[in-house]
Amino acid sequence: MKLHKPLSLLIQVIVTVPLLLGTAQARSNNACDQLTHPLHTKVNNVKDRGGMWDRYEKSRQLREHSSLALKVDSKVVSLMFTLNYLCSTQEGIPYNDVAQYIVPQVKEIGEESFIKKHVALGHSLKDVTDWVNYGRFSVKHLNRKLDMGQIKKTVEQVKVPVDRYVELFQKVQAPKAVIADTKALIADIEKLKEADPYLKQADYENGQVPHSSILSNTGDEM
Numbered sequence: 001m002k003l004h005k006p007l008s009l010l011i012q013v014i015v016t017v018p019l020l021l022g023t024a025q026a027r028s029n030n031a032c033d034q035l036t037h038p039l040h041t042k043v044n045n046v047k048d049r050g051g052m053w054d055r056y057e058k059s060r061q062l063r064e065h066s067s068l069a070l071k072v073d074s075k076v077v078s079l080m081f082t083l084n085y086l087c088s089t090q091e092g093i094p095y096n097d098v099a100q101y102i103v104p105q106v107k108e109i110g111e112e113s114f115i116k117k118h119v120a121l122g123h124s125l126k127d128v129t130d131w132v133n134y135g136r137f138s139v140k141h142l143n144r145k146l147d148m149g150q151i152k153k154t155v156e157q158v159k160v161p162v163d164r165y166v167e168l169f170q171k172v173q174a175p176k177a178v179i180a181d182t183k184a185l186i187a188d189i190e191k192l193k194e195a196d197p198y199l200k201q202a203d204y205e206n207g208q209v210p211h212s213s214i215l216s217n218t219g220d221e222m
Contacts (some may be wrong), residue, residue, distance in 0.1 A: 031148065035155050039162050043102040044078050046169045047073075052182065063173035064198045073180050076165050079158050082193075082202045086151055089205075095158035098131070098210060099138035106135050130210045137208045146198065156196040161189050 056062040056069035
């Protein structure tokens, strides 16, 4: 079936989101969690019913556009992940597994020796340099703070597309209107993520985690 690959990508996003929260090692903040909980409930109610993808798949006129539904589902799930991240890291970004490996070694032997050691183990200079840079980033942001007032503003901003998403899922519309509204919602979520300072900050911070896994080939040394 043509949709297997897109569907697998959505499943991967949904399954990966809780795992990615390990990056923040979940420092729970009750006030923040309570603030975001209603939005999570709304999105989970849609997700439990198959999301927009399920609605598109059940319509003969919409089925060929199911990749669009997958995209809007993943965009909304991504927003929920970002809200979790902001709550989890309001008082700082705890070391993840990669930082826990890098920071103590760099502190003990220095950056130059760390780089030489891992290049000798067969890692590329670029990858090892990225790890060192990530170690610096982790130390610098361990105790960075987020303002609760700005988090509230971000949550209010996110509430708008979440409510539109729920309404779009529930509303009976002609297929052309559903497609048009889905495209508009995707575009507005993308604009929001570019405009809101904390959504941008969360994307930046999560983007600092090295794509090359330092742990995959160094587990025996830990």
